[in-house]
Amino acid sequence: MTYRAGWIHFTNVAPILDSLVLPAGVTAITGVPTEMNEALLSRRVDIANISAVEFIRNADALEALPDFSVAVLGPVYSVNLFHTQPLAELHRIALTSQSAMSVALLEVLLRGRGLSPVLERAEGTAEELLATGFDGVLRIGDSALREWYGVVGPLTPETTMTSLPHTARGITVTDLAEEWFALTGHPFTFAVWAYHRDNPPPPALVQAMREARREGIGHLAGVAGRHALKLGLPERVVQHYLWNFRYHLEAPDRLGLTEFAAMAVPGHAPLRFGPRPGVLETTG
Numbered sequence: 272m273t274y275r276a277g278w279i280h281f282t283n284v285a286p287i288l289d290s291l292v293l294p295a296g297v298t299a300i301t302g303v304p305t306e307m308n309e310a311l312l313s314r315r316v317d318i319a320n321i322s323a324v325e326f327i328r329n330a331d332a333l334e335a336l337p338d339f340s341v342a343v344l345g346p347v348y349s350v351n352l353f354h355t356q357p358l359a360e361l362h363r364i365a366l367t368s369q370s371a372m373s374v375a376l377l378e379v380l381l382r383g384r385g386l387s388p389v390l391e392r393a394e395g396t397a398e399e400l401l402a403t404g405f406d407g408v409l410r411i412g413d414s415a416l417r418e419w420y421g422v423v424g425p426l427t428p429e430t431t432m433t434s435l436p437h438t439a440r441g442i443t444v445t446d447l448a449e450e451w452f453a454l455t456g457h458p459f460t461f462a463v464w465a466y467h468r469d470n471p472p473p474p475a476l477v478q479a480m481r482e483a484r485r486e487g488i489g490h491l492a493g494v495a496g497r498h499a500l501k502l503g504l505p506e507r508v509v510q511h512y513l514w515n516f517r518y519h520l521e522a523p524d525r526l527g528l529t530e531f532a533a534m535a536v537p538g539h540a541p542l543r544f545g546p547r548p549g550v551l552e553t554t555g
């Protein structure tokens with residue numbers, strides 16, 4: 272029987288997915304986070320890199336690969352709240368319908384500051400939405416990275432990604448992962464690779480993913496160069512963007528994940544992870 276994968280194929284997973292060779296009997300589709308969350312939960316796909324909050328909400332049924340994540344320690348550059356007033360004065364925030372995790376993170380951060388602006392799903396660029404009555408706009412993924420650079424760039428020989436301003440052209444860009452780091456000092460895990468507990472991935476797929484990740488991270492400059500062209504961004508930006516990610520769901524990433532889970536989904540079922548690398552291959 273075919274095993275179906277669903278990939279959120281944002282640039283941030285290019286170091287894992289670009290060189291992935293699917294083993295025989297595995298197919299893949301792609302989509303944005305909310306589409307892949309739904310596809311996994313309705314069993315239209317068997318494994319997907321999903322918004323970590325959906326993994327937490329459905330922890331009774333799902334399990335995640337023990338060593339795959341899309342996480343960062345500090346800024347992420349592609350999960351951004353664009354706003355024209357200070358955070359404490361925001362009234363109406365537009366939320367992208369592509370995201371579950373970043374919306375949940377925004378809610379936790381706002382609640383932590385005692386703020387309760389109106390949150391509404393609305394599509395469009397940050398600039399468009401800020402011109403139509405919203406004073407804040409949450410954007411994720413490649414378009415958020417591009418829009419961030421459009422507001423705070425360009426990089427010059429004297430500047431680095433971390434020295435770019437947060438406010439330019441009348442717009443402030445608040446990086447939600449940076450806010451999480453300021454609050455907790457821990458990484459933020461945006462996505463995990465999850466599947467239904469009764470339907471784990473074939474070991475050959477997990478093995479192929481590990482090999483693809485080793486290849487991608489080993490040749491990160493090449494991956495960044497190709498994607499810089501596609502995104503229309505300087506290579507320097509995409510290189511920094513990619514090497515900043517944590518793809519191995521290490522102990523600090525799990526710590527950030529469990530901490531977020533307690534805040535965002537109190538009373539959730541215990542989070543479950545598959546067998547550690549090495550065990551999977553031998554127990555197959």
Ligand SMILES: C=C(O[C@@H]1C=C(C(=O)O)C=C[C@H]1O)C(=O)O
Binds near residue numbers: 349369462
């Ligand atoms: C870092 C990002 O993380 C993504 C954000 C997600 C969400 O907001 O639901 C889901 C999966 C992640 O891969 C990004 O979109 O830029």
